Amino acid sequence: MTETEKFETIRYTADVVALTPSGNVLLIERDWPPYEGAWALPGGHVDPGETSCAAAARELSEETGVQVAADDLRRIDVWDAPERDPRGRYVTIAYLAVVPADTQIVAGDDARRARWWPVADLPPLAFDHADIISATVGSTS
Incomplete structure (x- = not known):
């Protein structure tokens, strides 16, 4: 490494845009900083030895109770x-999961609440999650 090279710590996460066919998206109310109390997509850190797709399926289950096989997730894009x-x-890395309209949800893990929201009427969102949802909805139409 030369004196001009600099490296930063980069954390690797996965988020899930869970949509119903009628156009509702699943959000969690964050129970920790940053953005404590704000709404966000289910997601979190990729564990050692885990793929981002497996992490997305795991985080969706842990935070909302929604079970989706990793193979059923569709990669949307990378936000960096x-x-x-x-x-x-x-x-x-954001993934899309299309789930039935009657999918039951239960807030768990790091979520105060989990709720279905109409894509056309979302609350203010944490991070860049509004951009992720917008890109996802645009890619499914």
């Missing part, structure tokens, strides 16, 4: 803007 998270550099 340097300032997307106030805790430092985070890179996330």
Whole structure:
């Protein structure tokens, strides 16, 4: 490494845009900083030895009780803007899960609440999750 090379810690996460055919998206109310009390997509850190797709399925289950096989998730894109998270550099891969309209949800793990929201009437969202939802909805139409 030369004196001009600099490296930063990059954290690897996965988020899930769970949509119903009627256009509702599943959000959690965050129970921890940053953005404590704000609404966000289910998601979290990729564990050692885990793929981002497996992490997405696991986090969706842990935070909302929704069970989806990793093979049923569709990769949307990567979000890696340097300032997307106030805790430092985070890179996330977002996945789409289309689930039946009557899918039951239960807040768990790091979520105060979990709720279905109409895509056309979302609350203010944490991080860049509004951009992720917008890109996902645009890719499914």
